[in-house]
Amino acid sequence: MDLKLQKIIPQLITVLIVVLVFGFFTYNAQINMENRGIDFGYGFLSQESSFDVQFSLIEYDGSHSYFRAYLVGLLNTILVSVIGIIIATILGVVVGIARLSPNYLINQFAAFYVEFFRNIPLLLQIFFWYFAALRALPLPQDADAMFGVFFLTIKGLYVPAFIWENLSVFLYSIIAAIIAIVVIRVHARKLQETQGKQLPVFWISVGLIFILPLLSFLMGGVKLSFEVPVLKQLATTSFIYEGGVSLPPELIALALSLSLYTATFIAECVRAGIQGVGKGQKEAAASIGLNPNQVLKLVVMPQALRIIIPPTTNQYLNLTKNSSLAAAIAYPDLVLVFAGTALMQTGKAIEIVSITMFTYLTLSISISIFMNWYNKKIAITEK
């Protein structure tokens, strides 16, 4: 009984202190807000926002609500995070493996890259890519076309827009290809387990993903044309490109700096993972007749991934949260649009900051849950 009480009392006290502290701050905020005549409430979310945003994935202008502005910011945050995570992962894996390369030049270059980019504050890197690299880009009228259709200018990257006819047929063909690939993979696995035969699954997959969509062009009536950006003069020395799709330089600079920075940490995770697999494992795999490719694919990577994934999850979370530095270079993310402009125009500091915090929390937890699920899936299952 005594022992039980001894265990419970400290916990009770901790809970009590937390509740008291939280209660004190809530009470304090309430009193102060009342004294200064500030109302609390979320009603403002449905009001007209009356400010425009530079770049949006959904239709938005100032006549939409603050809630819509919130969605614009949220989607922009997700967009830059997803782009950043994809690039950082690819780059991180390549650099991580390169650091273990027996080629002196390659591994030293990879080591230099990691040490250089992870030791400079991210905000400085963002400023560098945006202000220093941006200044070096040409004005729209001076830009040379890359491959005849891309234009990288100080005002952004202009790329041709796709104009589809019968887009749905094309999408169906891709879905059909994916289903076919899954079916073939399952079949190939069965074949190997029962008869020991191996199918060239990779080449079959590549073939399917090209041939089916190609058929949709030849027989399904799908047509694709491009709308190439065209230079338009606004004034004597000011030009833009019209038509096509324009990616703002803010997005490019932010995605670039986030992925270059985070890739260094992922590279180290990958290196640690590969080095964490015992040498004996590789030797054993080689001795039963697997070729080097199979050794990496079937023996080393499955074990390395278990070491790589948990710390890499942290890097994904960091990247997502670091994307809030966007405000410094005018990329309209959640912090700039909602916790910046909307907060200033409404003055609803507590409401907006709490929504923003809750949103980042939700984003981070979703990434965590997904990565934990993936980690569990690849973990060794004891039989």
Place this chain on the structure above:
Amino acid sequence: MFKYLKQLTSLVAMVAVLFTFTTETMAAKKSKTLKNTQKKGFVRCGVSQGLPGFSNADAAGNWTGIDVDVCRAVAAAVLGDANKVKFTPLSAKERFTALTSGEIDILSRNTTWTLSRDADIGLTFVGVNFYDGQGFMVRKSSGITSTSQFKDGISACTNIGTTTELNMRDFFNSKGISYEPVAFEKADEVVAAYDAGRCDTYTTDKSGLAAQRTKMSNPDEHIVLPETVSKEPLGPVVRQGDSVWEDIVRWSLNAMIEAEEYGITSANADSMKTSENPAVKRLVGAEGELGAAFGLDNEWSLRIIKQVGNYGESYKRNIADTGILPDRGPNELWTKGGILYVPPAR
């Protein structure tokens, strides 16, 4: 002994109540912010992160500008020394939170007085120390000389969290022009991006454009277009809920403007004590009991004029002589064709 305990307790309670009551009324008269300021020995003032002419720090960390002078005037009035000010540089986004959370006591940071800011978010605007309007800056080489030459697709750099962002939308919508807003958190970044060629035009208050132009790599390459697209009355702001402090700040500013009206300058303020004009004598503390209303002495306004100068001196020193806006325009006294008109200090 215990016989009188009851009586004794009630007596103590009554004294306590009386005591609380008296301290309460004294505090109300002196104002909490004023009391805190006098206790700390400096005025906590929120300013911009560097806007020449309004609030700008030199290499040695000395702040100058007409917004700075408002805070200096308050310090002279309540502490007797115009230098007893602690300046906190704030971005447009941070400024109101810093004020409402009590980090600063005066926000004097080229802030536009609007209904929603005044009524909604726990702020009180006390007056106008600069009448401004939003304008556009473009490169001279662009050949644009009027906003009527703007075309669809123009990109405009500006600050977030400002009225500029809202006016810009109203302006382009009314003209039916599609535009790309590029909004930064800090003014320096807006200027850097515009200067680099990211935007075709840079829009903010015209005084701000004139001031920021001096920071650009080659100021002569840029012009401010003649059109003014909005009303931007800029002035100091205080927290809602301390009406005495609000009055002190309001009348510190008014005293500077009225001093100019009556020709009282930092040089002649002392000699004006013997003036024939009662309005002048009131302003230099030789007549009336004006300071008592705020819980200050009678020479509060004399100190402002002597240490900071009148509005005209402040304008000349900070804005005209620095070449930002030599012409006072609407910021001239009402008696000289401007719209500066303050209620009488009496």
